[in-house]
Amino acid sequence: MPPHALQIACSHCNLRELCMPVDVTAQDMERLDTLVTTRRRVRRGAPLYSRGDRFTGLYAIRSGFFKTRVTTEDGREQVTGFQMAGEIMGLDGIVADEHTCDALALEDAEVCEMPYQRIESLSHEVPALQTHVHKIMSREIVREHGVMLLLGSMRAEERLASFLLNLLQRLHARGFSEAELVLRMTREEIGSYLGLTLETVSRTFSRFADEGLIEVKHRQVRIVNGAGLRAIVNTTVGR
Amino acid sequence: MPPHALQIACSHCNLRELCMPVDVTAQDMERLDTLVTTRRRVRRGAPLYSRGDRFTGLYAIRSGFFKTRVTTEDGREQVTGFQMAGEIMGLDGIVADEHTCDALALEDAEVCEMPYQRIESLSHEVPALQTHVHKIMSREIVREHGVMLLLGSMRAEERLASFLLNLLQRLHARGFSEAELVLRMTREEIGSYLGLTLETVSRTFSRFADEGLIEVKHRQVRIVNGAGLRAIVNTTVGR
DNA sequence: CGTCACGTTGACTAATTTCAATAACGGTGG
DNA sequence: CCACCGTTATTGAAATTAGTCAACGTGACG
Numbered sequence: 084m085p086p087h088a089l090q091i092a093c094s095h096c097n098l099r100e101l102c103m104p105v106d107v108t109a110q111d112m113e114r115l116d117t118l119v120t121t122r123r124r125v126r127r128g129a130p131l132y133s134r135g136d137r138f139t140g141l142y143a144i145r146s147g148f149f150k151t152r153v154t155t156e157d158g159r160e161q162v163t164g165f166q167m168a169g170e171i172m173g174l175d176g177i178v179a180d181e182h183t184c185d186a187l188a189l190e191d192a193e194v195c196e197m198p199y200q201r202i203e204s205l206s207h208e209v210p211a212l213q214t215h216v217h218k219i220m221s222r223e224i225v226r227e228h229g230v231m232l233l234l235g236s237m238r239a240e241e242r243l244a245s246f247l248l249n250l251l252q253r254l255h256a257r258g259f260s261e262a263e264l265v266l267r268m269t270r271e272e273i274g275s276y277l278g279l280t281l282e283t284v285s286r287t288f289s290r291f292a293d294e295g296l297i298e299v300k301h302r303q304v305r306i307v308n309g310a311g312l313r314a315i316v317n318t319t320v321g322r
Numbered sequence: 323m324p325p326h327a328l329q330i331a332c333s334h335c336n337l338r339e340l341c342m343p344v345d346v347t348a349q350d351m352e353r354l355d356t357l358v359t360t361r362r363r364v365r366r367g368a369p370l371y372s373r374g375d376r377f378t379g380l381y382a383i384r385s386g387f388f389k390t391r392v393t394t395e396d397g398r399e400q401v402t403g404f405q406m407a408g409e410i411m412g413l414d415g416i417v418a419d420e421h422t423c424d425a426l427a428l429e430d431a432e433v434c435e436m437p438y439q440r441i442e443s444l445s446h447e448v449p450a451l452q453t454h455v456h457k458i459m460s461r462e463i464v465r466e467h468g469v470m471l472l473l474g475s476m477r478a479e480e481r482l483a484s485f486l487l488n489l490l491q492r493l494h495a496r497g498f499s500e501a502e503l504v505l506r507m508t509r510e511e512i513g514s515y516l517g518l519t520l521e522t523v524s525r526t527f528s529r530f531a532d533e534g535l536i537e538v539k540h541r542q543v544r545i546v547n548g549a550g551l552r553a554i555v556n557t558t559v560g561r
Numbered sequence: 562c563g564t565c566a567c568g569t570t571g572a573c574t575a576a577t578t579t580c581a582a583t584a585a586c587g588g589t590g591g
Numbered sequence: 592c593c594a595c596c597g598t599t600a601t602t603g604a605a606a607t608t609a610g611t612c613a614a615c616g617t618g619a620c621g
Contacts, residue, residue, distance in 0.1 A: 153467045153468070153470070153471050155471065155556075156556065157556055157557065159471070159475050160475075161467075161470055161471040161474045161475050163467050163470050163471075174459075174460055174463050175460060175463055175464050175467065176460070177456050177457055177459075177460035178457045178458075178460035178461040178463075178464055179464075183464050183467065184467060203449065203452060203453065203456075206445075206452060207446055207449070207452075210442065210446070213442060213445060213446075213452070214442065216456070217416050217442075217455070217459070218416055218417045219417075220413075220416075220456070220459040220460070220463065221413055221414060221415070221416035221417035221459070222417040223463055224413050224414055224459065224462055224463060224466065225414050225417055225418075225422050227463065227466040227467075227469075227470065228392045228400075228402050228414065228422065228423060228466075229392070230466075230470055231392070231400055231402050231466065231469055231470065231473060232392050232394065232398070232400040234470060234473035234474050234517060235400045235473050235514065235515070235516070235517035236398050236399075236400050236514075236517065238608075238609090239608080239609070269566090269567065269568085270567075270568065270569095271567085275474065275475075276474070277474070278473060278474035278475065279609075279610090280609075280610055280611080281567090281568080282568095282569085282570085282609090282610075282611080283608095283609060283610075284568095285568060285569055285570080286569080286570075286609095288568095288569095289569070289570080301567085301568075301617085301618080302567095317394075317395065317396055318396065477576075477577095478576080478577070508598090508599065508600085509599075509600065509601095510599085510600095518577080518578090519577075519578055519579080520599090520600080521577090521578075521579080521600095521601085521602085522576090522577060522578075523600095524599095524600060524601055524602080525577095525601080525602075527600095527601095528601070528602080540585080540586070540599085540600070541599095
């Protein structure tokens with residue numbers, strides 16, 4: 084019944100250092116291998132979970148790319164983040180045993196499911212796991228502070244530059260180029276995340292290109308002048 | 323040496339149900355009483371902690387009112403939240419053993435300090451505490467999603483109305499009036515939190531007053547038409 | 562090869578910021 | 592107790608940013 088149970092051992096996963104605590108004994112690692120019970124494939128456009136779904140556990144992204152969004156009754160929507168391999172999703176569900184946002188795959192993806200009960204019980208046996216879970220949640224809180232800073236006090240150019248630099252840095256940590264990336268989301272999704280309209284995102288991309296900072300061809304972006312991008316984030320006067 | 327050790331028992335604290343897990347046995351409650359080691363007074367304007375401070379533990383607000391803010395190298399600042407009695411502060415420090423934001427008292431305050439080591443070790447003995455800590459962090463993540471929605475997709479009137487309603491609801495849960503409040507922060511601090519200038523905040527207050535929704539006299543706010551305020555949040559077209 | 566979703570660009574509009582002047586309060590010290 | 596000062600708040604007018612509406616390209620995919 085447990086599908087390819089041997090394949091999904093975290094101890095042999097090349098993303099381990101992104102998802103898992105680093106300093107664990109061989110014995111603890113063996114226990115941590117029981118954390119992930121199943122892998123789940125999510126097709127592009129499909130939800131990993133939706134608002135109102137019962138919370139069952141957390142997900143570690145094995146491959147693929149997601150967005151999370153919150154929505155209001157009157158249909159407004161705000162993208163709250165984009166997630167890539169090695170990142171943990173589902174933290175919003177813990178507080179009320181129910182998810183409060185939607186997680187949607189922007190490309191075909193695979194996730195490792197970690198039942199919450201198991202996380203809790205394993206945390207007792209493996210203190211490093213408990214600390215790790217706290218750190219993951221704390222990191223998410225700090226990340227969101229950064230988004231609040233972006234949304235609350237930056238102008239369009241700074242927001243987009245920050246966004247690009249952030250994506251690049253995370254991709255770089257995963258072995259990708261520091262100077263090139265393929266956007267997995269539409270201009271509208273970028274705009275929602277950054278609190279801008281899709282037109283403003285498009286125009287700002289064009290302006291960056293005109294200024295020789297980047298080259299944009301649809302979703303293919305090449306960084307020509309990284310220092311220039313960084314300068315936009317740091318030196319613009321803002322509001 | 324432990325200062326007034328008997329006074330600071332959570333089991334006898336009237337804020338218990340705000341800070342602490344509810345379903346615990348008498349025996350567990352006794353253990354939880356060892357969580358808070360010290361009380362600390364913070365004078366108005368003084369920091370509870372600052373960016374770069376070593377992370378030592380979490381704080382439960384016993385009385386008083388705080389703001390948290392993140393700042394950039396170039397001096398920009400974003401208020402990330404306002405905290406009142408019963409709420410937990412310091413979660414940002416867990417991930418890197420160092421605080422990433424400033425917490426400042428907006429009025430004389432008193433907090434209960436819970437050393438992080440003790441939280442971790444007690445979580446092993448008392449599973450309800452572990453769950454509770456997770457829920458507190460998850461709640462903070464969900465709260466921040468709400469702020470992102472506000473900053474990313476609401477216009478000035480909606481932001482301010484949401485802000486007022488949120489404050490009122492939290493104050494009401496603490497036994498205060500649902501229709502009246504005293505703001506503990508300046509227009510500038512409200513503006514920073516809401517991603518607006520202090521002038522826009524002031525003007526929007528005035529507009530609400532003109533429309534008969536509220537009465538404002540400096541920091542004293544009386545809600546005249548709560549339904550009207552709620553309507554602004556729900557029905558405005560937004561962006 | 563046509564259709565549809567996505568992206569770009571332009572012209573105009575609206576919301577919010579900026580700059581500036583004035584007013585009101587609250588704490589401090591005479 | 593009152594006057595004064597600095598801080599906080601209000602309001603107006605001008606400037607600016609980003610949004611809205613609209614038209615047109617372009618690519619991907621069946």
